[in-house]
Amino acid sequence: MNIKPFIPFEPVRTDEIPEGDQWISQVKWDGVRILTYSDGKNVRLFNRKLNERTFHYPELLAIKSYCKEKSVILDGEVIALGDDGKPSFHEVMRRDGIRKLERINELRKEVPVSYMIFDVIYCKDEWKNDLALKDRLDLLKQIIIPNEHIQIVPSQSDGNTLFEVIKQQELEGIVIKDLNSKYLINGKDNRWQKKKNYRDIIAVAGGATMRQGVVNALILGLYNEDGRLMYVGHAGTGKLKKAEWKELTERVKPLMINHCPFINKPLRIKEAIWLEPRITVKIKFIEWTKDKHLRQPSIQAFVNMSPEECLFE
Structure with missing residues (x-):
């Protein structure tokens, strides 16, 4: 697999949560968007600005420990928890913004991270971006092996109820996705929408x-x-x-x-x-x-x- 890193599918901002059987909602974690590119030999990580983060998050590189397939492109968010036990952008940026990479082993202990995976774009030597989201989510459940620091982001059918929970917990917001949507590489449209709590x-x-x-x-x-x-x-x-x-x-x-x-x-x-x-x-x-x-x-x-x-x- 010799694939040039790409800008991930971005949601558009909304004030109204769409309703209907085709919509699901997921927690919008206050973290860093990270795509994992694996060809079976090497694993590389890139953020949504196409900046490489392979050496910032070495705990994600042992892909065999959490993915059954060797050649994949996964989309997700790296998060770190604050003192209150909630995702903290400030904490994860201590890892993402590190300038002296020789300190990474020290910071791994100070700032442990988790990878919240919500999509798969490439798998088994085939592009999956033209599949409907519902099929990509099924595939994700088949190939990902969750552990303490690797999780599949759960989906909820009732976006309004999820958003009320988000407000009570003072989390960032939610992303609402059309189950029929293909994955739009290098783009954004209203098939994925985000509603912020703040x-x-x-x-x-x-x-x-x-x-x-x-x-x-x-x-x-x-x-x-x-x-x-x-x-x-x-x-x-x-x-x-x-x-x-x-x-x-x-x-x-x-x-x-x-x-x-x-x-x-x-x-x-x-x-x-x-x-x-x-x-x-x-x-x-x-x-x-x-x-x-x-x-x-x-x-x-x-x-x-x-x-x-x-x-x-």
Whole structure:
């Protein structure tokens, strides 16, 4: 199998959960989308941005331990649990964003991960993307051997009930899929839909504020259609621990500039430092205000993403 990695089928956002016998719903885990490519000899892992993650998740490479077939392409999500026992994007990014791969064995103990598999696109030397989802799910049950860290994502017929459970558990959301849908490689359409329990974006830091010499908040922006950086809010709360704030302080020092990079004036700019827009971060928030500012933004994790991709949708 000599297959070039591809962008996985992406769901579109929805506010209404579709109903009917052809629809199933699955938990949307707060993790990292990972496709596993195995040709029977080598196993390689890629995320949805086509960045290789083979060395980040070595526990997924022993594919014989959880898959009966040698040549497969599996689609799923790698998750890590936080202190509250729930999937945490911040924790999984400690693995996904690691820069020194020699630390991976140490981090395997600190941040164990699980692989939540929900689709199979290639199997037994044949493409399966033209099969209906219901047939791909049947095939998945035949070939996957679940264990403590490998699971098949369960499907539910009642999306509204599942979403209520998701809200009670404060999880990310659900994905609603048409059982008759083929797998659309390198694309997205409404045969797969996602409903979020909360909203999130990837923003770029154009500034920061400090307290006693340590960064305590980031000043965030998104690029408009003209490619100009617009201020959208401050985020000083979230998942970061004291050591991570100190690490961030060292990281921003080489990026300091003497002018504001935003085209609109940020709020609370007294004692702000301005940064070259290079650091990207996942932000959880409640809603947009009329002024196009984020309401109650909180930092979830830093991500490896080009700043130019941080756009207003």
